[in-house]
Amino acid sequence: MQPITRAMGFGYLLICLLALLATAFIGPVGYAPFPLPIGPAQEPVVVTIWYGTEKKLWLEDAAQRFAATNPRVGNRPIQIVLRGIGSRELSLRAARQEFGTDGLPTVISPASSIWVEVAKSDWAALNPGSQPFIVDKALPLALTPLVVVAWKERAEVLWPGGPVNFWQNLHDALANEEGWVGVARSNGFAPGSPEYEQAKLWGFVKFGHTSPLTSNSGAQALILMAYGYHSKAKGLTNADALDPGFQQWLREIEMAVLEFGDSTGTFMTNMVQFGPSKYDMVLVYENLALENIEAAQRRWGDIRIYYPPATMFSDHPYAILNAPWVTPEQQQAAEQFRDFLLSPPIQKIALEQYGFRPTSPDVSIRTSEPSNPFNRYSVYGAMFDTPPLVETPSGDVVTTLLDLWRRQINR
Amino acid sequence: MQRVFRWLLILALLAPALAACGDSGIGLLGSNTSTVEVSIVYGSEKRTWLDDAVAQFNAAGQKTSSGATIRVVATPMGSTDSMNQILSGAIQPTVWSPASRILLPVANDEWSKQNRGTNLVDENAPPLVLSPVVIAMWKPMAEALGWPNKSLGWSDIAELVASGKTWADFGRPEWGPVQFGHTHPDYSNSGVATIIAISYAAAGKTRGLTVADVQNPQTAEFMRNIESGIIHYGESTGFFADQMFNRGPGYLSAAILYENLVIESYNRDRYPNVSMPVVAIYPKEGTFWSDHPYAILNAPWVTPEQSEAATIFLRYLLDRPQQELALRYGFRPGSTDVAVGAPITPENGVDPQQPQTLLEVPRPDVLNAIRSVWVQNKKRVDVMAVLDVSGSMADEGRLEQAKTALRIFIDQLQDNDGFGLTIFSDQATVLTPVSPIGPKRTEVLNRIAGLTPRGGTRLLDTVVEAYQALNDTPPGQRIRAVVVLTDGLDNRSRSASQEVLDLLRRDQEGYSIKVFTVAFGGDADVNLLKEIAGATGAKSYVGKPGERGSIERIYQDIATFF
Numbered sequence: 016m017q018p019i020t021r022a023m024g025f026g027y028l029l030i031c032l033l034a035l036l037a038t039a040f041i042g043p044v045g046y047a048p049f050p051l052p053i054g055p056a057q058e059p060v061v062v063t064i065w066y067g068t069e070k071k072l073w074l075e076d077a078a079q080r081f082a083a084t085n086p087r088v089g090n091r092p093i094q095i096v097l098r099g100i101g102s103r104e105l106s107l108r109a110a111r112q113e114f115g116t117d118g119l120p121t122v123i124s125p126a127s128s129i130w131v132e133v134a135k136s137d138w139a140a141l142n143p144g145s146q147p148f149i150v151d152k153a154l155p156l157a158l159t160p161l162v163v164v165a166w167k168e169r170a171e172v173l174w175p176g177g178p179v180n181f182w183q184n185l186h187d188a189l190a191n192e193e194g195w196v197g198v199a200r201s202n203g204f205a206p207g208s209p210e211y212e213q214a215k216l217w218g219f220v221k222f223g224h225t226s227p228l229t230s231n232s233g234a235q236a237l238i239l240m241a242y243g244y245h246s247k248a249k250g251l252t253n254a255d256a257l258d259p260g261f262q263q264w265l266r267e268i269e270m271a272v273l274e275f276g277d278s279t280g281t282f283m284t285n286m287v288q289f290g291p292s293k294y295d296m297v298l299v300y301e302n303l304a305l306e307n308i309e310a311a312q313r314r315w316g317d318i319r320i321y322y323p324p325a326t327m328f329s330d331h332p333y334a335i336l337n338a339p340w341v342t343p344e345q346q347q348a349a350e351q352f353r354d355f356l357l358s359p360p361i362q363k364i365a366l367e368q369y370g371f372r373p374t375s376p377d378v379s380i381r382t383s384e385p386s387n388p389f390n391r392y393s394v395y396g397a398m399f400d401t402p403p404l405v406e407t408p409s410g411d412v413v414t415t416l417l418d419l420w421r422r423q424i425n426r
Numbered sequence: 427m428q429r430v431f432r433w434l435l436i437l438a439l440l441a442p443a444l445a446a447c448g449d450s451g452i453g454l455l456g457s458n459t460s461t462v463e464v465s466i467v468y469g470s471e472k473r474t475w476l477d478d479a480v481a482q483f484n485a486a487g488q489k490t491s492s493g494a495t496i497r498v499v500a501t502p503m504g505s506t507d508s509m510n511q512i513l514s515g516a517i518q519p520t521v522w523s524p525a526s527r528i529l530l531p532v533a534n535d536e537w538s539k540q541n542r543g544t545n546l547v548d549e550n551a552p553p554l555v556l557s558p559v560v561i562a563m564w565k566p567m568a569e570a571l572g573w574p575n576k577s578l579g580w581s582d583i584a585e586l587v588a589s590g591k592t593w594a595d596f597g598r599p600e601w602g603p604v605q606f607g608h609t610h611p612d613y614s615n616s617g618v619a620t621i622i623a624i625s626y627a628a629a630g631k632t633r634g635l636t637v638a639d640v641q642n643p644q645t646a647e648f649m650r651n652i653e654s655g656i657i658h659y660g661e662s663t664g665f666f667a668d669q670m671f672n673r674g675p676g677y678l679s680a681a682i683l684y685e686n687l688v689i690e691s692y693n694r695d696r697y698p699n700v701s702m703p704v705v706a707i708y709p710k711e712g713t714f715w716s717d718h719p720y721a722i723l724n725a726p727w728v729t730p731e732q733s734e735a736a737t738i739f740l741r742y743l744l745d746r747p748q749q750e751l752a753l754r755y756g757f758r759p760g761s762t763d764v765a766v767g768a769p770i771t772p773e774n775g776v777d778p779q780q781p782q783t784l785l786e787v788p789r790p791d792v793l794n795a796i797r798s799v800w801v802q803n804k805k806r807v808d809v810m811a812v813l814d815v816s817g818s819m820a821d822e823g824r825l826e827q828a829k830t831a832l833r834i835f836i837d838q839l840q841d842n843d844g845f846g847l848t849i850f851s852d853q854a855t856v857l858t859p860v861s862p863i864g865p866k867r868t869e870v871l872n873r874i875a876g877l878t879p880r881g882g883t884r885l886l887d888t889v890v891e892a893y894q895a896l897n898d899t900p901p902g903q904r905i906r907a908v909v910v911l912t913d914g915l916d917n918r919s920r921s922a923s924q925e926v927l928d929l930l931r932r933d934q935e936g937y938s939i940k941v942f943t944v945a946f947g948g949d950a951d952v953n954l955l956k957e958i959a960g961a962t963g964a965k966s967y968v969g970k971p972g973e974r975g976s977i978e979r980i981y982q983d984i985a986t987f988f
Contacts (some may be wrong), residue, residue, distance in 0.1 A: 194632075216577060216634055218712050218783030273633075273786060281550060287762040288556060289715060292781040313765045314758075314777065 059094040060348040063118040065109060066068040067102035067126035067231060069279060069300055070157065070331055073369040074356075079353050084249075085302040086348070093348040101277065102231040106130035109336070110148060112138035121336060121345045122353075124156065124302075126231040126329040132153050132410055146337050150346060151274060153332035156356050157302075157371035160326040163234050164286060164304045165296035167317035169217065171211050172199050173296075182243030185222065185296075186264060189271035195295075219271070219294070223282045226275035227420050229281040233275065235327045236298050242405045248325040249406035258413045262423065283307040290315035301397075305370030305376060305388045308395045317385050319394040327406045330374075340426045429936030431815075462494040462735045469615055470502035470524030470662055471607070471684055472555060479748050487735055488738055496735040503517050504613035504661045509533050509950065510970045512546070518727040521736050522547065523554065525663075525684075526616035526716045528787050535790040547721035553717040554743055558781050559619045560706035561671065562722030563680040565775070568705050570596040577625055580627040580708035583680065593679070600676070603902060605936035606652070607681040610659035610986045617659065619714045620682045621800045621884035622793070624652055626785055631712050633786035640667030640795040650803040657963075658803075658905050658938035661986040662921075663687065671697040673705065673892045677936040677963065680707075684716050686756035708780035715784070718760070780847050780852055780881060801840070807905040807988035808844035808860045808891045811835070814912035818853040818948050819879040822971040824913055828946060829874050832978035835981040836870065837910075839863045844904065845870065846892075854888040860896065884918035885910075886926050889958065893930065895940055902935040905988055907964070908941045909981075913971075917923060923954055930961040942984050947971040 031072040066074055078095045098117045099135060100108070100127035108114070109123050138148035170197065170296075173188050184202075191197040197219035198199045204210040204355070225233035229282050241251055244261045255261065276282060282297040287310045297397070304320050312320045335341075335349045335355065355361060362373035373379075378388050381399055389397050408416075442615075468476060477526040480500045488496050503511070511517045512963025513536050522533075530549045537546035561583060563573075570593070571578060571586070586604055593601035611617035627631055628648035629639040638646065655669035657678060660666060667687040671680040688706040691697055692762035720743070722728065722736045742748060758766050758775075770778045788796070811832060819825040839845055847857045856867060859874055889910055896906045929940060941962045946969040958968035964987075967980040 216710055216782050275551070278550070284762050288717075288758075289762065289784075290554060290779075291557075292712075292715070292784045307762060310762045310765070314778070357730075 022071060051102070057091055059092045060342075060344045061086045061094045061096055061118075062121045062345055062349045062352060063098065063106040064122040064124060064349075064352075065098050065100050065120040066122075066124040067105070067329075067331070068099040068306065069126050069159075069231075069303065070124075070330065070369070070371070071097075071155070073097050073371065074364050076364065076368070077356055077361050078352075080361065081184075081352055084355075086351055086355075088344050088374070091344070093351060095352055101229055102126040102130045103229060103234070104132035107125060107137065110134040111141065119340045121341050122333060123336065123348050124333050125237055126154065126331060126332055127235070127327075128155070128332045129234065129407065129410075129413065130231065131332050131334045131379060136410065138338075148337060150335040150337045153334035154353065154357065155374045156333050156353075157328035157331050157362070157365045157374055158328045159300045159302040159331075160328050160404075161239065161323070161369050162301045162304055163296050163321040163322060164283065164308065164311075164321065164327070165319060166291045166315070168213065168323060169195070169211075169291065169295045169318045170319060172204065173404060174203060174321075175202050175204075178323070181321075181323050184269050188220045188223055190267040191220065195294060197210045220270055220293045221293065222268075222273065223285070223294045224275065224295070225279050225282070226277060227417055228424075228425065229277045230279060231329060232279040232298065234413065234417065235329070237265075237420055238337070238408060238413065239276075239323060239325070239327060239405065240268065241416060242325060243323070243410075248403055249290045250411055251408040252404070253412055253415050254410060256419060262419065265419075266423055268418075279283055279303060283311075287311045287314060296321075301372075302370035304396060305392050308392060312395070318395065320392070322396075322398060322402045324412070325403050326401060327405055327407070328401075331371075427796050428721050459961060460494045461497050462490055462496045462729075462731050464496060464521060464732055464736045464739055465519040466498060466500040466521040466523060467503045467508040467512070467519045468500060468521075468523040468740075469505045469508075469716070469718065470664060471525075471557070471716065472752075472757065473523050473572045473685070474663075475555065475653075475748075475757065475784040476500055476502075478751060479743055483739060483742050487498050488742070489737050490731055490738065492736075496733065498739055504609075505529055505615035506618060507613045507661065508580045510612075511538075512725075518725070520723060520728050520732045521739075522721050522723055523718055524713060525718060526559075526619070527553075527719045528615065528618055528714060528843075528930065529549070530719060530721065531787075532790045532793060542628060543722065546724055547719075548724075550655055551719035552740070552744070554720050554759040555749075555752045555760050556708040556718070557684040557686045557716045557757050558706075558708060558718060559616055559623075559714045559760075560683060560685050560688060560708055560735045560776075561680055561708055562667070562677045562683040562691075562704055563612060565703040565705045566598075567601065567675065567679055569591070570708060571600060571790060573705075577710040578707050581711065584624065584627050584652045584681060585693060588648070588736060592982055601679065602676050602935055603937065604655055604679050605677065606655035606964040607657050607661070607670070607936070609666065610661060611683070611797060612662040613986050614663060615716060616663045616682050616684065619716075620791075621649070621796055622788060623676065623709065623711070623713070623785060623797045626648055626711065627801070632783070635786070635788045637795045638790055640792060640799055640863065646799055646803050649799055652981050653800075653803060653805045656905070658804045658899075658907075658987045665965075667691070671700050673934070673963060674701045676934050684829040685758075685776050687769075689769050689777055692769075692774045700896075702842035703775060706777070706780075708777065710783070712783040713781050714787070715781075724938070744972035767946075771871050774918050805905055806840070806843050807907060808838075808846075808896060808899065809905075809907045809988065810846040810848060810896060812848045812850065812858055812888055812892050812908055812910040813850075813876055813877070814885070814910075814914065815879050815881075816883045816912075816914055817880050818883075820946060821913075824946055824948070824971045825877065825879045826978050827971060828967065829877060831977040831981040832874055833871055834978055835913070835985055836863065836874075838982075838985040839988070841865075841867075846895075847874070848888060848892055849877060849880075851879075852882050852884060853889060854884060868915075882918045883912065883914035883916055885912050885914070885916040886921045886923060887942065888919075888920040889923055889928055890929065893941065898931075899934075902937065906937075906939040907988070909940060909984055910941065910942070910955075910958075911944040911946050912968075913946045913950050913979075915949045915951055927957055927961050932960060933962075934961070937960055940987070942987075943967070944969050944980055946977065 188198045195214040199211045199214035224236040227233035227237040284301045359377045362375040362378040365371040370388045454537035534545045592603045608620040609617035628645040666681045671691045691704040744761045749761040749764040844860040845863040892908045942964045943959045943966045945952045945955045956966040970976045
């Protein structure tokens with residue numbers, strides 16, 4: 016009997032030991048001190064997305080939710096790698112294959128279609144006779160217009176009857192040598208009036224927008240100013256851009272801008288952190304305005320969103336690359352993630368949590384739900400209806416405007 | 427067989443224990459037990475907050491992606507001082523967090539000249555906490571000037587100091603002269619902010635200041651007039667706050683401080699005897715923010731892992747708990763998720779709706795011009811150095827170390843600063859009375875080199891004599907100071923220590939003679955020396971003869987007051 020008992024005991028302990036060692040190596044982390052992968056090798060399909068930083072929070076959130084669905088191409092898991100880079104920079108670098116330490120992009124998603132066009136033409140010029148840089152058409156993921164965020168008290172001195180002569184009043188205020196007190200006087204506030212007395216303490220008019228050379232919102236600002244000066248909303252030409260009157264007018268605005276940042280997000284955080292001491296008004300994306308406006312109001316008092324008479328959308332195109340380093344599996348995986356981003360639940364998150372206007376026709380912003388930021392922030396001036404959109408000028412005109420800016424303003 | 431069985435049993439019993447170790451376990455396979463150190467030099471204003479945060483962070487033992495434990499070592503240092511030390515290579519931190527971003531372009535400008543155009547820091551480094559630069563003034567004094575109905579600014583303070591008016595002109599003779607304070611711009615951010623603001627006020631501008639504006643003779647005159655009201659300079663903005671709140675309105679009428687320090691003045695645990703409320707005046711022309719940027723250095727000595735660890739610590743500092751803690755210390759949170767609230771309230775002398783406008787930060791070349799004008803027009807000092815040459819100073823080479831430090835101290839004086847030297851052992855000898863150092867610099871340095879130790883320690887009588895000699899000169903025109911170094915107990919004086927202290931305490935004005943004391947080893951009576959310095963509003967130091975650079979650092983620090 017004894018050898019059998021011993022053998023049984025021996026066998027039992029052996030099984031225990033094997034089981035324990037197995038847990039130690041392949042169990043969940045925390046219980047498995049030396050985790051090792053088991054099972055057949057499943058090399059993930061990596062989708063590297065170079066994107067404009069404006070949608071960072073939404074994309075990161077969506078990528079986590081996507082991973083939770085255990086997405087696969089065939090039996091290979093999909094892994095999304097996100098790299099936030101300035102829109103213009105990412106498009107130029109992708110087309111010129113300047114990858115740096117950011118990996119090889121499968122998808123580029125700048126803030127605006129302008130930059131996809133730029134990447135396409137760059138690629139074509141650098142690789143004559145090659146296939147187009149982009150697979151099919153780049154679908155827009157979400158929309159957001161450019162708006163002005165301003166301290167209400169100051170905006171009411173600048174635009175006493177509302178922002179009708181939006182750009183003209185702004186230009187005159189920025190060019191005013193006396194600063195706010197001069198603006199108050201020329202806009203009909205007499206010395207002794209509360210507005211005038213307040214304005215004496217506001218110093219110069221401080222307007223912030225990003226550099227057109229490094230940031231999408233800066234380039235859009237420049238296009239809107241050009242349209243604003245010529246009082247039109249379409250058909251901007253090279254002649255318009257080169258008009259000496261416009262050039263002078265633009266210089267007068269831009270000379271009063273203290274610094275051109277690279278990041279649109281920083282302007283809105285600065286509004287919260289430094290209040291009216293740093294900027295009286297900033298030109299930013301609507302979604303960033305919605306995200307921060309309550310925090311700004313809480314610290315400094317009344318702040319409002321103002322829509323220019325005509326504006327531009329950032330449409331956040333999702334362009335899957337057709338480049339030699341992108342495999343068909345990666346393209347398939349990228350399509351899956353794109354469809355996920357465009358699915359109603361994720362579009363709804365873009366709206367409710369991050370203030371974007373959904374591109375999916377199934378998600379409306381005209382709801383009465385209190386979670387809809389366009390309801391929640393309507394007291395701050397957020398509106399369902401955007402002003403009319405200006406026509407996107409041709410690449411040629413954009414280049415002329417940027418060159419003009421580089422020559423005359425850049426510092 | 428039995429032996430194998432026993433081994434299996436032991437292993438089976440051990441296995442769960444091993445498994446339970448999890449990822450924090452005993453390193454057997456691939457785990458990383460190394461430490462990565464993140465060194466931070468930071469503007470001393472946020473010391474109380476950062477000390478707490480660093481201690482909590484280190485205790486939590488956070489790790490980098492490679493598994494190394496992060497250890498943060500944070501050292502407070504005046505902002506301009508730390509910049510100069512980084513640029514000279516004297517210190518090599520991972521992170522630089524000066525009191526404000528005014529200095530970031532200056533640092534990049536200098537760094538790029540030495541390093542082929544590369545930048546040392548990202549000029550958009552995120553702010554940790556915020557506090558505006560304000561004119562801190564006793565509330566009744568501000569009211570006497572028309573505040574709050576009339577907004578006050580840099581130009582009003584300049585005019586007031588330059589006018590030669592005293593508080594008697596406002597019906598309050600008990601407040602004495604208008605005495606003003608700001609820190610030394612070569613060491614401290616608030617000092618830089620002040621001299622920029624003065625230059626703007628002189629030019630009547632709030633932006634677009636040029637080198638020509640600064641070099642206009644009127645700016646020099648304006649600067650000289652304001653600086654004439656200074657009681658002394660110094661490295662630490664916090665030290666000014668301490669002096670002002672502890673000593674009262676007869677000592678300092680106003681000082682350039684940060685908003686958070688004004689809030690501190692209402693902290694009765696810290697300042698039990700504040701005689702009047704203090705208010706923050708947000709200058710009408712605009713001011714600067716002290717926004718404590720957190721800049722990870724782009725320098726060859728910073729490894730990618732240190733950079734990663736520094737980013738992890740940054741995220742920790744910007745998290746809600748640390749930001750709420752900062753608010754409790756009177757800072758406005760850098761994180762936009764945390765609202766501004768108590769203690770930033772009017773009851774604490776501050777206004778969360780201010781400031782309403784800012785001064786533009788001038789370009790580095792304009793800043794350099796401002797500094798030169800300040801150096802030429804700053805308040806002059808008359809300082810009597812009193813040096814113990816008793817026999818015991820031969821021990822540990824004390825006298826030789828003191829001589830080296832004294833020479834460095836003299837190097838920092840401008841030609842028209844007054845310097846005198848008295849040595850004492852059994853007797854006191856005035857080697858040279860206080861007179862401009864310029865013409866006699868070489869001679870003084872030679873005489874210092876020839877000093878040898880002998881005899882006893884006649885400390886108190888010598889201090890009194892030096893003090894009284896300076897007391898014969900009119901107050902307010904120059905900073906007046908005595909700098910005493912000794913290593914021994916007094917064994918030759920007739921004066922009793924209490925008499926000496928009573929004498930020093932008689933003059934309670936900010937313009938009083940400051941007696942800085944250095945206890946340098948031996949039997950020096952540290953407590954008495956501390957009382958002497960404290961009686962005059964100066965600082966006392968304890969030097970360590972064996973420690974390299976100890977005495978030099980002390981004399982350097984004293985020099986920041988002039």
